Amino acid sequence: MSPNRTIRSRELLLGVSGSIAAYKAAELVSLLGKRGVSVTVLMTAGAAQFIGPLTLATLSRRPVVTDLFDPACPDVEHIQMTERADAMLIAPATANILAKLAAGIADCPVTTAALALKPSTPLILAPAMNTRMWEHPATRENLRRLKSRGARIVPPAEGLLACGTVGVGKLAALEDILKVLAKALA
Numbered sequence: 648m649s650p651n652r653t654i655r656s657r658e659l660l661l662g663v664s665g666s667i668a669a670y671k672a673a674e675l676v677s678l679l680g681k682r683g684v685s686v687t688v689l690m691t692a693g694a695a696q697f698i699g700p701l702t703l704a705t706l707s708r709r710p711v712v713t714d715l716f717d718p719a720c721p722d723v724e725h726i727q728m729t730e731r732a733d734a735m736l737i738a739p740a741t742a743n744i745l746a747k748l749a750a751g752i753a754d755c756p757v758t759t760a761a762l763a764l765k766p767s768t769p770l771i772l773a774p775a776m777n778t779r780m781w782e783h784p785a786t787r788e789n790l791r792r793l794k795s796r797g798a799r800i801v802p803p804a805e806g807l808l809a810c811g812t813v814g815v816g817k818l819a820a821l822e823d824i825l826k827v828l829a830k831a832l833a
């Protein structure tokens with residue numbers, strides 16, 4: 648089956664965390680929408696420093712979850728979202744989010760939804776960070792733990808990073824992220 652057919656009409660939770668690459672989430676949501684995926688965006692407070700929730704709400708045509716304690720979106724809704732989800736993608740995933748997921752912490756909409764996912768629901772992580780953060784033993788260990796629990800990792804690419812250095816850490820190409828998502832949903 649073609650990747651586009653695999654992902655059409657699927658229900659996706661997209662977690663966006665506080666990386667400079669968070670602006671790319673707008674293009675990602677737009678691409679997913681064009682391919683017929685229904686996307687609910689959850690953001691960390693850090694992500695909202697880099698891209699406005701209104702942008703992602705407009706592109707996804709759904710409210711964006713930015714606050715676990717928003718009375719308009721009670722906590723149980725985060726659990727219900729995970730019941731409906733065919734997959735959860737976190738892109739970009741910060742070093743901080745990887746550490747929290749590895750430790751089972753649930754202190755924001757993104758980590759809470761990830762922890763509440765049904766065991767059969769694929770979790771795809773597309774990290775983006777500075778090379779030293781990517782190569783840090785803590786991040787390596789967190790990735791090993793997450794992979795051993797079944798998370799799929801879309802590794803970052805090499806290139807010129809926002810901090811001005813060249814190295815591994817750029818968010819993977821959006822098409823590569825979509826390919827891993829399609830494979831996870833197949």
Ligand SMILES: Cc1cc2nc3c(=O)[nH]c(=O)nc-3n(C[C@H](O)[C@H](O)[C@H](O)COP(=O)(O)O)c2cc1C
Binds near residue numbers: 663664666740755780
């Ligand atoms: C300008 C700027 C860019 C940043 N880019 C990244 C990044 O690409 N990857 C990353 O892991 N952290 C990055 N950080 C650090 C995170 O924003 C910080 O660790 C934050 O606590 C992450 O919170 P969150 O994971 O809840 O979104 C950046 C911080 C700043 C100020």
